Each structure stands twice: as structure tokens, then as C-alpha cells.
Amino acid sequence: MDKKPIIELKNIRKSFPGVQALAGVSLPFYPGEIHALIGENGAGKSTLIKVMGGVYQKEGGQIYINGKECEIEDVTHAQNIGISVIHQELSLIPDLTVMENLCLGIEPRIGRSAFIDKNAMRNTARKIMKPLGLTINPDDFIKDLKTADRQMVEIARAVSRNAALVIMDEPTSSLSSREVTTLFKIIRKLKANNVGVIYVSHILSEVLSLSDKITVMRDGYIIRTLDADEADEKILVKSMVGREIKDYFNKEEQEIGDVILEVSDLTRKPYFFDVSFDLREGEILGISGLVGAGRTEIIRAIFGSDKLEKGKIRLRSEEVEIHSSRRAIELGFGFVPEDRKIEGLMLESPVKQNISLPSLKPTAKSGFVDRKWETEICKEYIQKLKIATPSRNTISKTLSGGNQQKIVVAKWFAANSKIMLLDEPTRGIDVNAKSEMYSLMNEYTKNGGSIVMVSSELPELLGMADRIVVIRQGKVSGILDREDATEEKIMTLASTLKKEEK
């Protein structure tokens, strides 16, 4: 290719506490080229996009824009130099019309007055949409448009601001197959107009039919970049997985007991449909699937924090109704949510108050907090879980991520939970804390507890889970035993090879 790249990444590095999200990524992107980025969750795709879009600052390496080295300062700066990122959550203002959104910040005025020239605005909007073949009425409100049309408007806006490079993060995740066809037409038009497109997707068939080049990422590295016509699904899946499993799980073989929890036909539209599985005493049941497949929603519903539309939950073969988290806790469930800062911890409160919160009521003496019990239980679990805190009265937010996560776990231990629902239990914590978390899980199951663990990290699932339920687009696509499970099998079950009509 004799064209010059629009943007060239050289050895880009970025890390988060405990994770090397980008470990030296070098990649050129050319005008008029559709370049797909694929990889499993946590491979570093989103981080890479965010570095290019100005959301994150790189920690090392260089970015060249049109051959010149450039520091991308923030989102506005990225837009000014021609990089537009279209995120999964759209950034249009629903209560404004299509044309108002298209002209946001560059409204045409009547003369030099403060008044907006509506006609000029309408014309501008049409001028922006026409080359893309869009026939949306400029006077329609965004909130009245279908998701697909909103996305088109978003793309139109990005292109109209002289974007030389349009980055799309999973653009088809909420579209029907017909809408996807329209989107692809537009993407091809962008390509014809010599705009560069970076296309992030989990759907391999789409990637293969749309893109010119495909780059596979894993663990913050680029595994390979290949031309789309020399790739097929097999090659892609194989490149996406296949890392070594590190030896820090120390999975201990447990005596697996009887079925303790059985769920059948759980449904909550549009998140998950007819989900059935069971959990045995002393078992760790992994739940795998891509981000947005409905994993989190399933365990939230079991915990009673989201409503179920349909389905039965049996606990020790007795049917139970779990209509609130309170009920779930009474029944012996504990829930460690995905985002501990938002849902797991009272950050501004002392460690002690976080640990005791769910069990205050059952231990109270005529309404009064049993402070002696509280102190003892905190001492016990701070020691048992090796929570590194100066004291039990320390404000939780001052502790490290791993220790915060331990507090969240500790509160359910203190509440004597028998079934623990874990959502991404090791996200954002360092390797040591991870390893400790795994031994806690082992210890917990050894004492008769059972665990349902949602995780995006395949090694973690393979290393810890006795069985793995794979969810694809809200449905169970397979349940794998520990002996049979491999990364390839999970990825094949999890990836959508063909887009289904919703």
C-alpha cells in the first residue's frame, strides 16, 4: 500500500492497577480502509480505542497523525484532528431534532444575530445526510427514531465534522439484521469517500464480510493482522484464544454434593431468555459469555434485585419466590457486584460498617446494633481475609482495589451466605489479590458453600469453575464440564457466528 496512514500507533502502552491493558501496540490505519479489531473481553480493544479517542492518556509510545507525532489531549482534541469515536451508548441529545443534533455547536445564525436560521439548518442537515443515502426527516426528534436511525445520525454527524477516521465500538449490538445491512452500506460509502474506519465487533461473520483488514488482540498485544480474504472463522477464533493458564488458581478438588440451587426458564426481556441451570453444593459454576450477553442480568435477577418475567427458582428442591434482595439474603444468598465502587461499597464509610451492613438486622438486640458482635466479626474477617487496613474504622475508599473487593466478600461471609453470586470478582485487582481471592473461593466451597461466578476472563473460569455455562445473546448456548472446557470451545459457544434476527 503506497497510501500514507491517517494515524499510526507505535508501541502504545497503557496500564491500569494490576493490568497491562496495552503492552506495546503498533498499528497503522489507512484512509479508505475498513479495519476490524477483534479479541475476547479484556483483550485491550476498548482501551486502544479510548486512547485514540482521547478518553485515556497513553503511558508510552507515539501516535503519528498524517506522519506527524501528536499527543491526543482529550476528546475534543481528538475530534479536531479528525478522529470520531461512536460508542455503544450514543451521544445524541434525545430531546432535540435530527438537524439540531447534526448542527450542535455550529448552528447557522440569521445574519450575526443570536437567532438560529432554521432553514439553513435544515439544508445543512440534508447536505450532511445525502451523501450517506439517509432519508431521515431533519425535523424528527431523536427520541422518536429507531435505534438504527439514531446510529446513522450519529455517524452522519461524525463524518460531517470532517472525520478522517471513524471508530465504531460494537455498532451492531442493538441492530436487527436488516438495519445491519443499511449500516454496512453506509460504512462502505465512508470507505468510498476515503474515510478510514475502525470496526470493533464480536460477530465474526460481520467482520469477515465487511472489513479489509482484521487485527486480533489478546492481553494487550496484537497477535496478528491479516487481510480479510485470507481469514476465516477458525483462524480468527484460534488467534483470539490459546494463552497459557497461569498456575495461581490452586483449584482444589472438592466433594461436590447435591443440587442446592436449580433455576429453570428464567426470562427477563430483552436481557435473557429461558435460562436453566443448576448448582451443586461445594461447586463453582462459571458463567461465561461476551459483554452484554446478559450474564450480569441473570445473577442480579436470581438475587432479586431485578424482576423476573418468567421462570422458577428452586432452593434445595423447594420452590422459592425471590422478589427482593432482602428475601435473597434471608435465603442465604450473597452478591458481589461487578462494580464495587457503585454497587458494592459505601466508599465514604468505615470498613466496619461495610462488613456488618447485611447482618445488622438478624444480630440486633431489640433494634440496637450489637456492637460487640460487630467488632468481633470485623476482627475475624479482617484477619481471615487478610484485609490490609490500618484499622476497622478506616474509610473504605482509602484502601486498594483488592482490599475493597475483600470487604465486599467479607460482608457476605459475615452474613453466613451459603450461595455466593460473584460478578467479575477479580476485575481491576492485582495478581496477588486475585490469587488470594481464588483461595478464598476454594476455602468457601470446602466449607460447603457454593459459588456462581460470572467472569470475562477465560483462564479464571477454566482454572476455577467446575462447570461453565456459556451465554450467548441472553440464551444458554452450552454447559461445559471442567474436563471438556477449553478456551476454543467457550469462544465458539460465546461468539455469534451468525447474527440472528431479534
Add this chain to the structure above:
Amino acid sequence: MNEKNTFIEKFKYFVKEQTLVFILIGLCIIISSVSPVFLLPQNLINVLIQISINALIATGMTFVIISGGIDLSVGSVAALSGIVVTAIIQPMTGISIPLCVLLMVVLSIVVGLIMGGINGFAISRLRVPSFVATLATMNIARGFAYVYTQSRSIYGLPDAFSWIGQDYIGFLPVIVIIVILVLLAAHIVLARTVFGRYVYAIGSNEEVAKLCGIHIQNVKLKVYIISGVLSAFAGACLASRLVTGQPTAAQGYELNAIAAVALGVGGMEGGKGGIGKTIQGLLIIGVINNGLNLMKVSSYWQIITMGAIILGALIIGQFKKED
């Protein structure tokens, strides 16, 4: 690190945590040097009497603000309750003191239950933001007070009615003793009971509280009922102090109560503070107002001071957060 260092560290920490205590002491020194009357026992008791009504309202407000909400209706609820109490007790000439006090308490609870219940229901079940819900009930309660009295005051109350507001037990005014008891009870509830913990948990992070099995709606309902009942009782006490039922009473008292709590905590974000902090806020406001009175500054300036205190408290709180 040697001993001395840690002592200084500890002292610094103490100063930082207890800024208000030092501000209070500083204020007392300044005011007493300007006006020697300030330190006379009678004047100090005056300070306590002056803050007593606000203290009752601010106690309820402490619950509300810790739970992450706000209650703007407190002043109006106090006025409405003052009207209800005086209107009902006025014809009972020769009523005994215990019976009169009992009646005042019961009527306050009724008025507070109704108004606080409406607030709590709208906020917890209907998910109306507390600011808007209590803004509405603030007008409703005040409106009822006017409608019922046709904007006239209620006079001619029995002798027993003024006992709470004007009498003494020993050297302490009855009202001050009542305030101390209420503050003590509120402190125990907030600091020691499960309910109190839940109030903090909700204000700190509602989502976490929910996932820990706390019945958010019930706790919030109770919080606004507590605020309603305490404001209503404050209204009855105010009427007793003035020996009148006035529909215009307690105008703007919500501001004073919020100021006391915000000053004590250094912010309004919920999950923080407590009765101890509120008392410090109350005393600072009381001492400043008393000082201004002693220096013969017009009461209009006191309104400006109150606004400035809230602003100052929030700014200081913001600085502390950024530290």
C-alpha cells in the same frame, strides 16, 4: 517517626476533624471581648433558648440530610402544627399542665405523621425528588395554616399552655431540657440502632444498601416522618413561647435548620454527620446571632449572616473533600 511527631500529627488530625469546636471557642472569645455581657449565665441560657426551636427542627433535618435528602417543608409544618395546637387548646380554659403538654405532644405527632407521611410517601414510593416533594408540601402546609385562621393569629390561650415555652425547672428553661432530651434520643437512634445505620447506609450509597437487603422505602418514609413530627413539635413549642398561634410563624426556619446541619457536616451529600455535628452547627449559629444582637446589629443582617454561613460551610466542605 518519634513520639513528638506522632503527637503533633494526632493534634493536627484532631484540629482538622474538630474545626468547628475551635471556631466556636474563637467566636466566644471574640464576642465576649467586645461585649462582656456575653459570658453572663443568663445570656448563655438565652443563647440556648434562642436556638431551641431550631434545634428541634435541625434534629429531624439531620436524619433527612444523612439519608441523602432534604426537607423544605419543616417551617410550614411547624406553623401548621402551631395553629392546630393553639386552635384546639384555646377553648380549654383551666387545663392542667400535664394534660396540656400531653395534648401538645399528641397533636404534634398527628400533624407530623400526616405531613411527614405525605413527604415520605411521595419521595420513597412515588420517587419524587425530595427537593420538589417538600417544596410542594411546604406550600400546602403554609396554605392550610392561612386558610384555617384566615390569616389571623390565635390568642387567649390557657395559662398551662405557656409552660413549655416560658417556665423553668430549677435554673434551666423547660424548652432547653426538652431539646437536650430530644437530642440525646436522636443521637442514640442514629448512632446505636439498626435503623440509624440504615439511614447512613442509604445516604452513603443507596444501591449498596438495596443490595444488602435494606428496605429503602420504609427507611425513607420513617426519616421524613421523624422530620415531620419534630418540626410539628417545634411549632407547638414556638406557639407556647409566643403564647400565640400565628400562621406566619417559623417562616424561613428550614433555612436555619439546613444551615445548622450543613455547617456541622460541611456539606449536604448524605451518609455523613450526626447529632454531635449538628449541635456544633447549632451553637455556632446561636452564638453568632446572639453576638450580633448584643452588638445591636439589625436582625436583617442576621438573615444575611445565615446565608453566608451556609455558603461558607459548603465551600469549606468542598476544600476538605479535595484534600
